Amino acid sequence: MLKGKIVPIYFMSDEFDKLFQQCNASDCRSFSEFIRNILANKPIIVRERNETIDNYLEIAIDLKTELHNIVHSEDHSLLPQKIEEIRALMYKIYYQCTEK
Numbered sequence: 564m565l566k567g568k569i570v571p572i573y574f575m576s577d578e579f580d581k582l583f584q585q586c587n588a589s590d591c592r593s594f595s596e597f598i599r600n601i602l603a604n605k606p607i608i609v610r611e612r613n614e615t616i617d618n619y620l621e622i623a624i625d626l627k628t629e630l631h632n633i634v635h636s637e638d639h640s641l642l643p644q645k646i647e648e649i650r651a652l653m654y655k656i657y658y659q660c661t662e663k
Contacts, residue, residue, distance in 0.1 A: 572598070585609075618659045626652045 574582065583594065590608040591597040600607050626649060633645050 615659055619656055622652055622656050622659065626656070 582597070585607075586594050586597040588609050589597055590610060591600060597607065599605075629645060629649050629652065633642065636642075636645075
């Protein structure tokens with residue numbers, strides 16, 4: 564059962580999309596909470612993403628998968644190739660983290 568009142572608000576598509584993107588970047592748990600905070604002039608905490616760290620994590624996950632595959636592989640003839648793939652991933656991580 565709802566404890567509050569419902570206020571229908573109509574937005575243009577581009578306005579709604581912009582607000583929804585801002586909501587997703589905030590720490591609000593719902594779009595309703597986000598809109599209520601805006602209407603009440605409450606501060607909205609925005610999470611800032613570090614693209615370099617996101618890229619690093621993606622590459623690190625690939626590296627972990629490769630290492631897992633090596634450990635559980637029965638065909639050790641591919642080991643030199645896998646080592647080169649891991650080396651390439653490690654260089655990719657290095658270059659991602661040192662870019663300015």
